[in-house]
Each structure stands twice: as structure tokens, then as C-alpha cells.
Amino acid sequence: MSTTADILETAETTVCQPPSRWQVIADRTFRTACHTFAWVTVIGIVFIVARIILAGVPAMREYGPGFLTGTTWDPNKDAYGILPEIWGTLYSSILSLIIGTAFGVAAAIFLSEGYLGEFVFGALRVFNLHFHPFWTHLPQRLEDLLRNLIELLAAIPSVVYGLWGIFVVVPAIRPVCNWLHLKMGWFALFSTDLSGPGMLPAVLVLSIMILPTITAISRDALTSVPPKLRMAAYGLGATRWETIFAVILPTASRGVFGGVVLAFGRALGETMALAMLVGNSNRISVSLFSPANTLAALLANTFPEARPNEVAVLMYAALVLLAITLIVNILGAVILQQTSKSQQGAH
Amino acid sequence: MSLAGESNGAGVGAAPAREKTSPESEVVIDCHIRELYYGTFKAVRDTTIPIVKKSITAFIGPSGCGKSTVLRCLNRMNDLVRGFRFEGHVKYGGQDIYLPSVDPVAVRRYIGMVFQQPNPFATSIFNNVAFGLRLNGYKGDVGERVEQALKQAGLWEEVKDKLHKSGLSLSGGQQQRLCIARAIATQPGVLLMDEPCSALDPVATRKIEELMLELKKRYTIAIVTHNLHQAQRVADRTGFLYVDTTQGGRTGYLVEFGESAQIFGDPQEKHTKEYIRGEFS
Ligand SMILES: Nc1ncnc2c1ncn2[C@@H]1O[C@H](COP(=O)(O)OP(=O)(O)OP(=O)(O)O)[C@@H](O)[C@H]1O
Numbered sequence: 001m002s003t004t005a006d007i008l009e010t011a012e013t014t015v016c017q018p019p020s021r022w023q024v025i026a027d028r029t030f031r032t033a034c035h036t037f038a039w040v041t042v043i044g045i046v047f048i049v050a051r052i053i054l055a056g057v058p059a060m061r062e063y064g065p066g067f068l069t070g071t072t073w074d075p076n077k078d079a080y081g082i083l084p085e086i087w088g089t090l091y092s093s094i095l096s097l098i099i100g101t102a103f104g105v106a107a108a109i110f111l112s113e114g115y116l117g118e119f120v121f122g123a124l125r126v127f128n129l130h131f132h133p134f135w136t137h138l139p140q141r142l143e144d145l146l147r148n149l150i151e152l153l154a155a156i157p158s159v160v161y162g163l164w165g166i167f168v169v170v171p172a173i174r175p176v177c178n179w180l181h182l183k184m185g186w187f188a189l190f191s192t193d194l195s196g197p198g199m200l201p202a203v204l205v206l207s208i209m210i211l212p213t214i215t216a217i218s219r220d221a222l223t224s225v226p227p228k229l230r231m232a233a234y235g236l237g238a239t240r241w242e243t244i245f246a247v248i249l250p251t252a253s254r255g256v257f258g259g260v261v262l263a264f265g266r267a268l269g270e271t272m273a274l275a276m277l278v279g280n281s282n283r284i285s286v287s288l289f290s291p292a293n294t295l296a297a298l299l300a301n302t303f304p305e306a307r308p309n310e311v312a313v314l315m316y317a318a319l320v321l322l323a324i325t326l327i328v329n330i331l332g333a334v335i336l337q338q339t340s341k342s343q344q345g346a347h
Numbered sequence: 348m349s350l351a352g353e354s355n356g357a358g359v360g361a362a363p364a365r366e367k368t369s370p371e372s373e374v375v376i377d378c379h380i381r382e383l384y385y386g387t388f389k390a391v392r393d394t395t396i397p398i399v400k401k402s403i404t405a406f407i408g409p410s411g412c413g414k415s416t417v418l419r420c421l422n423r424m425n426d427l428v429r430g431f432r433f434e435g436h437v438k439y440g441g442q443d444i445y446l447p448s449v450d451p452v453a454v455r456r457y458i459g460m461v462f463q464q465p466n467p468f469a470t471s472i473f474n475n476v477a478f479g480l481r482l483n484g485y486k487g488d489v490g491e492r493v494e495q496a497l498k499q500a501g502l503w504e505e506v507k508d509k510l511h512k513s514g515l516s517l518s519g520g521q522q523q524r525l526c527i528a529r530a531i532a533t534q535p536g537v538l539l540m541d542e543p544c545s546a547l548d549p550v551a552t553r554k555i556e557e558l559m560l561e562l563k564k565r566y567t568i569a570i571v572t573h574n575l576h577q578a579q580r581v582a583d584r585t586g587f588l589y590v591d592t593t594q595g596g597r598t599g600y601l602v603e604f605g606e607s608a609q610i611f612g613d614p615q616e617k618h619t620k621e622y623i624r625g626e627f628s
């Protein structure tokens with residue numbers, strides 16, 4: 001080490017010196033720690049997937065691809081099929097994603113475009129308080145408060161959501177649902193009545209559960225759109241609506257879409273609330289009021305009392321759920337790549 | 348001509364019709380700012396600037412004296428600032444654009460703007476230029492208009508083979524000319540430019556200056572610049588703004604306004620003389 005210093009030393013008065021022993025050690029330790037944590041994460045995931053595959057192999061041998069298309073689940077006859085659960089998983093996730101995205105992105109726009117702040121500012125102006133040392137901060141504070149409230153939705157345990165669904169949502173929507181069934185039963189979505197748990201309450205609760213993810217990520221994406229783009233659009237005479245839809249949303253689309261994909265993953269895997277609300281019935285129906293089942297709910301409900309043979313079958317089902325999630329994420333990445341071509345250089 | 352309640356699409360075709368009836372030195376924008384506030388801060392006072400048709404009007408002055416503020420006042424971009432308040436009038440073609448019945452969005456369609464930093468949208472070059480046309484509900488041949496605007500902005504030769512590439516893939520100077528093309532595609536009545544060359548090198552700056560002189564034949568231009576040589580080269584009339592610190596706070600006001608030759612050759616006011624001498628000596 002001293003030799004390097006000798007070679008590099010150019011002037012007598014220089015204060016330059018090679019990194020000290022401690023600096024070198026600290027740097028190496030930090031690097032090793034980063035590597036270790038990163039690899040532990042990766043290995044952990046690989047290990048989990050490998051264990052699921054291993055545990056599911058006997059069931060795969062026995063039931064093969066027919067497992068994916070079978071519609072009965074009867075442990076007494078050893079007949080297993082998960083088509084209704086695949087259907088229920090996708091149906092509930094997609095429906096709740098549609099609702100969650102509509103409300104979530106709307107909330108994100110409301111929070112990021114200053115609608116609330118402007119309204120409050122206007123109200124303060126009526127009382128001539130808009131430059132008051134205390135009240136002038138109110139618009140900003142209310143926006144922060146609302147944002148935190150929405151993000152707080154993510155902190156509620158899913159069992160609480162499930163209970164809320166059973167005791168509040170189901171009784172509240174039941175009369176409406178049954179009225180719809182009575183009057184418009186010919187319409188496929190309303191073709192059964194709601195007798196308790198079912199698809200619609202599950203979807204409604206699930207949409208609220210994924211809302212904070214979509215809102216938080218979309219809001220961040222929207223607020224990070226450079227102000228100069230906003231100015232450019234307003235300067236051309238665009239209205240606020242046109243500015244948001246033609247410039248801000250497209251520019252932030254990567255972030256918004258990322259939030260939606262993340263939320264979809266959450267919806268696919270959500271277990272507790274759905275196990276409590278979806279009705280756990282092995283049935284394929286487009287009706288919103290019919291009870292149904294999802295893969296995650298099936299796993300949660302069946303595992304506690306499963307016999308060894310059945311455990312292998314459940315592992316197979318878990319693998320299918322994993323595969324669906326993976327496919328959704330890959331599809332999301334591909335769509336993102338396709339749509340962001342004209343935005344080259346923006347990120 | 349009425350700005351209030353005018354339907355979409357009128358902006359594209361309206362300009363040529365007006366030209367025939369107007370005399371050459373008609374004042375298009377008559378701007379009188381008595382007092383202008385951001386929140387409780389008084390930013391500008393007593394500034395009167397007439398902007399004459401088919402000429403270039405330049406605003407010069409030290410940093411922070413309110414040049415950008417005055418310019419943004421002319422197409423109500425300041426309305427986007429929470430707490431902005433304004434006393435006085437800005438008349439475009441005889442009509443006060445700050446009347447409550449006037450929609451600021453309509454104002455900005457007639458009075459276009461080019462910003463200090465190039466700000467193309469994250470979409471293709473073609474779509475960037477077509478943006479304003481679509482906003483205005485233009486029904487004719489969009490491609491033709493886009494080509495025409497790019498030609499007028501002196502960018503056509505450089506981008507004609509890659510119209511569908513991202514606007515952000517261009518160089519800084521090209522991006523700025525793209526923004527000019529975007530602003531003039533709808534043929535607005537007036538073009539406001541806030542230091543359009545400050546992010547560019549001397550060659551690109553010269554190009555934009557030539558472009559402004561070319562555009563002057565068809566458009567009315569108001570420009571803010573820090574470069575006095577530039578103002579001298581391109582502007583027909585020049586206004587000098589200065590900061591007044593005597594009444595507490597820093598309030599900008601118009602010191603002197605006149606033909607560029609007079610402002611630069613024979614300034615009347617003490618502040619103008621000092622400012623211009625400082626720059627040219
Ligand atoms: N959005 C705003 N909110 C509050 N104050 C502002 C805002 N924009 C400008 N100001 C203030 O108004 C005054 C004039 O600003 P302006 O941007 O018009 O100056 P300028 O002459 O364009 O300066 P420069 O040459 O540096 O661009 C400054 O004191 C500035 O702090």
C-alpha cells in the first residue's frame with residue numbers, strides 16, 4: 001500500500017492519500033452485505049418454488065393436465081379439478097381490478113392535480129383567509145391528510161375486511177342484488193340471487209383492498225411528470241381535462257400501469273377476505289351474485305384438514321396460482337414495452 | 348371577434364380573415380398592468396406595453412424584474428399560479444381577456460407560447476406538432492399542416508424521415524424548433540417566447556433568430572431575452588423593465604419603451620443607460 005502512495009505522490013505538500021485501511025474494510029463489508037442480502041432473497045424464492053413443485057409432483061403425475069379442466073372436488077372419491085377455482089380467481093381479480101383502477105386512478109388524479117387544494121383555496125378566499133398565516137397551509141395539509149387516509153387502507157388486516165364484508169357489505173347490497181335479479185334475471189350477470197356470501201361482495205371488498213396500491217403508485221407517477229409538460233399543454237390552449245388525458249396520464253402511464261399490475265398480483269393472491277366472502281362453492285357462473293371459489297381461498301380452507309394425498313393436490317393448485325401470477329406479470333411487462341416505444345428517451 | 352364562447356376550430360381559420368381588414372401598425376395586444384401580485388408579494392406595477400402586429404417586441408431587464416411574469420400575463424398562464432392577482436387590463440384585438448366571461452383556455456389558443464426550456468411531449472414528432480391541431484378540432488389535412496409548420500420552423504429537412512420517432516430523441520436546438528413548430532401549427536394570432544434561446548448554443552441561437560425574422564412576416568411575436576445583442580438584432584421595439592426597491596419589496600416596472608434603435612442608441616432614462624452601457628462596454 002505504501003508503494004502505491006509513493007508512486008502517486010506528486011508534490012511534497014499534497015494532501016492526497018490512498019484510502020485508509022478502515023475505508024477499504026468498510027467498503028468491502030458493505031459490498032459483501034449487499035450481495036448476501038440480495039442472494040438470500042433470490043435463493044429464498046427459488047427454494048419456496050422448488051418445495052412447492054416437489055410437493056406437487058405426485059399429484060401432477062396422477063392427475064396431469066386434466067386437473068386444470070376438471071370441475072369436481074371430492075376427496076372421498078379422489079376426484080380433483082380446479083377449473084371453477086381458476087375461473088373464480090380470474091373473474092374476481094379482473095372485476096375488482098376494473099373497479100379498483102377506475103377509482104384508484106381517479107383518486108390519484110384528484111390528489112395530484114390539486115383539485116382539492118384549489119377548492120379549499122377558493123373556499124378560504126370567500127372568507128378572505130387565503131393569505132392568512134395559518135389557513136393558507138390548509139389546502140396542502142388536507143391533500144396530505146387525504147393521501148395518508150387512502151394509504152392507511154393498506155394497513156387494515158384482511159380478516160377485518162372479511163368481517164366488514166360479512167356484516168356490512170353483504171346486508172347492504174343484498175336487497176339491491178335481489179331486486180336486480182327479480183327484475184332483470186334474464187341478464188347473465190344477474191341470473192342468480194344473493195343468499196349471503198358471493199362474487200359481488202368479494203369483488204367489492206377486494207377492490208377496496210387493492211385501491212391504495214393503485215392510488216399511491218399512480219399518484220407518485222403523476223406528480224413526477226415534469227411541470228414543463230403541463231405548461232406546454234396549457235400554453236397550447238388545452239383544458240385541464242385535455243392536459244390530464246392527452247399529456248399527463250400518457251407520460252405517467254408506465255408508473256400507473258406498474259401500480260395496476262402490482263394490484264392485480266395482490267388480487268390474485270388475496271386469501272383471507274375472499275375465503276370469508278366468496279362463498280366457497282365449486283361452481284362456474286358469470287352471475288355476480290352466485291357463490292364461487294378462488295385458488296387462494298381453496299388452499300386456505302382445505303389445508304387444515306387435508307390428508308397427505310390431498311396436500312400434494314393442493315401444492316399442485318398452488319403451483320397453478322403461481323403460474324397465473326407469473327404470466328400476468330410477464331404480460332404486463334410486454335404490454336409496457338409495446339406501448340412505451342414512442343416515449344423513448346423519456347425515462 | 349369574441350373570445351368568450353367561441354367554438355373550437357375557429358382558431359385555425361380565423362387569422363387570415365382578420366388580416367385583410369387591419370392596417371399595418373395595428374396594436375394587437377394592449378397591455379396595461381397597474382399592479383400584479385403573487386399571493387401577498389407585489390411582483391410588477393405600472394407597466395404598459397403595446398404589441399404591434401407583425402413585429403417583434405422584446406422585453407429586457409435584470410433577472411427577477413418580472414419579464415416572464417409580464418409575458419405570461421399576456422395569455423393568462425399566470426392563472427395557473429395559486430394566489431395570482433392582477434389589476435389593469437390586457438386587450439387582445441380590443442377585447443379585455445381578463446373579463447370574467449373570457450375562458451383562459453380560449454385565450455391560450457389564440458396567443459401561443461414557447462418556453463425557456465424545450466418541452467416536447469413524450470410522443471412522436473408528428474404527434475407533438477399535431478397536438479394543437481387536434482385540440483382545436485381541426486378537420487382538414489393534419490399531415491399537411493404539420494409539414495407546413497415544421498418547414499416554417501426550419502426543422503422539416505432534419506426530421507422528415509423520422510416523424511414517428513420520439514420528440515425527445517432530438518437535440519436541444521431541434522427540440523426548441525419542434526416546440527416552435529407546435530406553437531405555430533394552429534397559426535395563433537400572437538406568439539410569446541420566454542428566453543427561447545437560453546438553453547441553446549450560438550449556432551442554434553442564430554437559427555432561431557433567423558426563424559423569428561422569417562416568422563415576423565406572418566406572426567406577431569413578443570420575446571423575453573437576456574441577450575441584449577439578440578434584442579438589438581431581432582426586435583422592432585424594446586421594453587426595459589427594472590426592479591424598484593424603494594417602496595420595500597422588489598417590484599418590477601417598465602422604465603422605458605420604444606423603437607429598438609432608440610432604446611439601444613439613445614436611451615432616455617438613467618437606469619436604461621446604465622444597464623445598456625454595462626452590457627455593451
Ligand atoms: N409562480 C410564482 N409564484 C410566486 N412568485 C413568483 C412566481 N413566479 C415569479 N415570481 C416572482 O416574481 C418576480 C418576477 O419573476 P419573473 O420570473 O417574472 O422574473 P424574470 O424577469 O423573468 O427573471 P429571469 O430573467 O431570471 O427569468 C420574482 O421576484 C419572482 O420571485
Ligand SMILES: [Mg+2]
Nearest residue numbers: 414415416541
Ligand atoms: Mg424569466
